[in-house]
Amino acid sequence: MGGGLKPARGFSPAAALLLLATVAASAQSLPYQRPVDEAPQEKSIGGGYKTPAVQKPLPRSSWLQILDVAVLAAAMGISSWLVLKRRSRKSLAALAIGSLAYFGFYREGCICPIGSIQNVAVALTDPHYSIPMVVTATFFLPLVMAVFVGRAFCGGVCALGAIQELVLVKPLQVPRRLDRALGLLKYVYLGLALFFALKPAVARDFLICRFDPFVDFFRRTGPPHMLLLGSAFLLAGMFIGRPYCRYLCPYGGLLAWCTRLARRGVTITPDKELDCGLCTDACPYGAIEKMRAVRRNCLYCARCYAACPRDGDLAHAKAQLVNLS
Ligand code: SF4
Numbered sequence: 285m286g287g288g289l290k291p292a293r294g295f296s297p298a299a300a301l302l303l304l305a306t307v308a309a310s311a312q313s314l315p316y317q318r319p320v321d322e323a324p325q326e327k328s329i330g331g332g333y334k335t336p337a338v339q340k341p342l343p344r345s346s347w348l349q350i351l352d353v354a355v356l357a358a359a360m361g362i363s364s365w366l367v368l369k370r371r372s373r374k375s376l377a378a379l380a381i382g383s384l385a386y387f388g389f390y391r392e393g394c395i396c397p398i399g400s401i402q403n404v405a406v407a408l409t410d411p412h413y414s415i416p417m418v419v420t421a422t423f424f425l426p427l428v429m430a431v432f433v434g435r436a437f438c439g440g441v442c443a444l445g446a447i448q449e450l451v452l453v454k455p456l457q458v459p460r461r462l463d464r465a466l467g468l469l470k471y472v473y474l475g476l477a478l479f480f481a482l483k484p485a486v487a488r489d490f491l492i493c494r495f496d497p498f499v500d501f502f503r504r505t506g507p508p509h510m511l512l513l514g515s516a517f518l519l520a521g522m523f524i525g526r527p528y529c530r531y532l533c534p535y536g537g538l539l540a541w542c543t544r545l546a547r548r549g550v551t552i553t554p555d556k557e558l559d560c561g562l563c564t565d566a567c568p569y570g571a572i573e574k575m576r577a578v579r580r581n582c583l584y585c586a587r588c589y590a591a592c593p594r595d596g597d598l599a600h601a602k603a604q605l606v607n608l609s
Pocket residue numbers: 398437438439442443444445446528529530533534535536
């Protein structure tokens with residue numbers, strides 16, 4: 285009579301476990317191939333195809349992008365306060381260095397309202413193309429600011445302006461007629477940039493970004509011809525005040541246009557005028573005509589204040605010394 289359990293008929297648990305183990309084992313042994321190994325490579329594609337370089341700067345999370353816009357707005361507020369209220373060239377130069385470090389070398393040239401002209405133009409005309417809100421905000425904020433207080437963005441915020449401002453060591457005055465003629469180039473460039481940006485998607489090209497002379501310095505990489513172009517601009521910029529800003533920057537053209545409505549802007553010693561002309565000599569951008577700052581050309585650098593014997597940094601330092609003695 286044995287008391288042992290009789291094996292159940294049909295599928296026993298042991299057999300079920302064995303089956304599961306076999307399936308699991310076979311699943312483990314399935315060869316795993318990373319998709320990247322399957323992706324077409326330069327050699328398999330042929331035809332001289334080159335794998336594009338890693339995107340720079342790397343994508344950024346949404347809240348950091350919003351932070352960038354907030355920093356941009358705050359920097360423009362500080363720029364206009366330093367120029368219109370404090371009238372301080374030194375503090376503005378410090379702000380420009382900070383902006384160059386943040387928007388230029390840390391953010392590697394993004395966010396940039398100059399290049400965003402193209403994105404905004406395409407988004408307005410192509411229903412299949414959309415842009416993030418931060419790009420829209422970056423494009424419009426400096427323009428709105430210019431409508432009210434002038435080119436605060438150019439003064440102490442734009443990284444491209446700041447890098448040129450800092451290399452200017454011995455400014456030469458460009459003859460006014462030549463200056464005006466060269467100043468028209470930026471509108472031609474704007475027209476060309478829009479023409480190429482608004483082409484059908486397959487032929488679209490963003491010229492402003494492709495030929496940005498300084499972005500490769502900010503990203504510490506770039507094709508040799510662009511690094512050479514950027515160096516040429518910086519070299520020329522040691523003697524000719526901000527050549528890219530005055531003669532080529534398409535966004536500068538839009539800002540200049542917006543300042544036509546501006547209620548406020550740089551004023552040369554409004555109540556202490558000597559008519560000595562020192563401010564005119566000190567303006568490296570030919571933006572002072574008949575002893576008045578021309579808002580569309582004024583790059584908000586505050587050099588004219590610093591040169592003023594009655595109202596500049598020097599005058600303030602002297603006043604402080606007198607107060608101390
Ligand atoms: S003119 Fe253009 S490049 Fe120059 S500071 Fe203004 S926005 Fe920047």
